[in-house]
Amino acid sequence: MNFQFITDTIAALATPPGVGALGIIRISGPDALSIADAVFRGRTRLAEAPGYTVHFGAIVSEDSGVLDEVLATVFRNPRSFTGEDSVEFSAHGSPFVLSQILQLLLAKGARLAEAGEFSQRAFLNGKMDLAQTEAVADLIHAESAIQQRAALHQMRGGFSTELNDLREQLIRLTALLELELDFSDEDVEFADRTALQQLITDLFRKGQSLTESFRLGNVIKNGVRVAIIGKPNAGKSTLLNALLQEDRAIVSEEAGTTRDVIEETLTIGGVLFRLIDTAGIREHTTDRIEQMGIEKSRTNAQKADIILLLQDPSDPDPDMDWLAPFASKLIPVLSKADQESTLSPSGTALALSAKTGQGLDALRSLLVQKATGGRLQEGTVVTNVRHQQALVRMLEHLQVVQEGLESGLSGDLLTVDIRQALYWLGTITGKVEIDRDVLGAIFSAFCIGK
Ligand SMILES: Nc1nc2c(ncn2[C@@H]2O[C@H](COP(=O)(O)OP(=O)(O)OP(=O)(O)O)[C@@H](O)[C@H]2O)c(=O)[nH]1
Ligand SMILES: [Mg+2]
Numbered sequence: 001m002n003f004q005f006i007t008d009t010i011a012a013l014a015t016p017p018g019v020g021a022l023g024i025i026r027i028s029g030p031d032a033l034s035i036a037d038a039v040f041r042g043r044t045r046l047a048e049a050p051g052y053t054v055h056f057g058a059i060v061s062e063d064s065g066v067l068d069e070v071l072a073t074v075f076r077n078p079r080s081f082t083g084e085d086s087v088e089f090s091a092h093g094s095p096f097v098l099s100q101i102l103q104l105l106l107a108k109g110a111r112l113a114e115a116g117e118f119s120q121r122a123f124l125n126g127k128m129d130l131a132q133t134e135a136v137a138d139l140i141h142a143e144s145a146i147q148q149r150a151a152l153h154q155m156r157g158g159f160s161t162e163l164n165d166l167r168e169q170l171i172r173l174t175a176l177l178e179l180e181l182d183f184s185d186e187d188v189e190f191a192d193r194t195a196l197q198q199l200i201t202d203l204f205r206k207g208q209s210l211t212e213s214f215r216l217g218n219v220i221k222n223g224v225r226v227a228i229i230g231k232p233n234a235g236k237s238t239l240l241n242a243l244l245q246e247d248r249a250i251v252s253e254e255a256g257t258t259r260d261v262i263e264e265t266l267t268i269g270g271v272l273f274r275l276i277d278t279a280g281i282r283e284h285t286t287d288r289i290e291q292m293g294i295e296k297s298r299t300n301a302q303k304a305d306i307i308l309l310l311q312d313p314s315d316p317d318p319d320m321d322w323l324a325p326f327a328s329k330l331i332p333v334l335s336k337a338d339q340e341s342t343l344s345p346s347g348t349a350l351a352l353s354a355k356t357g358q359g360l361d362a363l364r365s366l367l368v369q370k371a372t373g374g375r376l377q378e379g380t381v382v383t384n385v386r387h388q389q390a391l392v393r394m395l396e397h398l399q400v401v402q403e404g405l406e407s408g409l410s411g412d413l414l415t416v417d418i419r420q421a422l423y424w425l426g427t428i429t430g431k432v433e434i435d436r437d438v439l440g441a442i443f444s445a446f447c448i449g450k
Contacts, residue, residue: 116446
């Protein structure tokens with residue numbers, strides 16, 4: 001790719017806004033070293049320093065004198081994150097001081113970087129493909145161990161390798177079909193059609209397993225919504241508090257204590273859960289606010305990935321027929337296991353006591369199991385909606401090819417769809433020309449300074 005249009009040098013704060021021990025300002029572009037030298041006074045000129053070296057010095061402004069003492073790290077093109085000459089100033093973490101240094105750099109000719117612009121340059125300069133660059137942003141936002149693992153796998157090229165394999169096989173397929181075309185006058189079938197069929201079936205299966213991993217990917221990325229549902233007084237808020245190990249929700253022996261929805265996040269076994277405590281559901285209430293709370297409970301049950309249905313064993317009538325359509329995401333639980341019960345525990349329900357902690361560990365493993373389907377092994381998980389959509393489009397075209405092969409369609413007609421499949425595959429890693437607006441949209445979701 002030829003991206004000679006990068007002629008300007010960008011700068012931005014790379015650490016979060018606010019007071020910290022240190023703050024880092026990044027500068028990247030063809031003039032990074034000279035612009036840095038214009039504000040930096042140290043023993044060596046940065047423009048003469050080798051890459052991967054660190055230099056102590058002061059940041060000096062003509063108007064206000066010394067602004068701070070800093071360490072400057074020098075990176076030389078192409079051995080930097082962006083692939084360009086870059087400097088990182090580690091300054092003291094005062095927002096005021098950092099903004100003064102940044103202003104000074106802008107006065108010396110740098111431009112304030114837009115969100116994701118460093119990453120965009122890394123992509124445009126061929127340091128990483130698009131999927132890897134997007135994984136950097138995912139890693140920055142990782143909130144749980146499996147988010148971290150999925151992002152790292154993708155950033156280090158695991159996903160891209162699989163996509164490139166798919167791509168190579170598709171290209172091989174096109175080549176075989178085109179060979180056949182060149183000799184079509186002679187009525188030879190160079191491409192062995194059964195072998196082609198096998199190849200396309202394999203490709204299709206591979207693509208499918210990637211798109212199927214998205215269900216888990218979505219869970220990894222957004223967290224698993226768990227709605228705690230049950231009749232008033234079933235012990236929902238007590239269970240929420242026990243899982244969070246803090247007094248988050250009000251608990252009382254009065255039925256109808258929780259009115260509004262309470263949402264808290266919790267990591268179990270590396271998986272991020274969004275626990276949602278809801279108002280107890282009962283059929284007849286004259287209280288308008290409680291009624292509104294009950295409406296919210298039902299909506300949350302529908303939206304949830306998992307419903308924890310809590311039942312007090314002394315209440316023989318769960319009265320939850322409306323949950324029937326959600327049977328597949330239901331975990332039935334009997335609460336207050338520490339109390340004498342009039343009800344013998346039914347076969348499938350998990351008996352627990354939020355008071356004594358009995359059954360809580362079993363519930364935790366059940367939640368992880370239900371959320372991940374037990375598929376937490378290493379390997380590629382598609383976590384990005386953009387990638388998922390591209391894979392789906394690719395599969396649509398592969399399906400046309402598959403049908404075409406079965407009905408004996410000629411090679412030239414088949415290659416049209418193979419090319420389309422290749423195109424969609426290519427958009428994931430950025431191997432094909434991607435609209436600048438689309439690129440802009442992808443990178444604008446990144447942080448400033450990344
Ligand atoms: N013995 C015992 N009592 C419990 C347990 N869990 C909850 N309780 C009691 O049951 C009562 C109701 O608990 P809550 O957690 O407020 O019930 P809830 O389902 O949130 O009720 P609403 O918000 O009104 O729908 C309280 O008096 C709790 O102390 C338990 O595991 N064992
Ligand atoms: Mg409650």
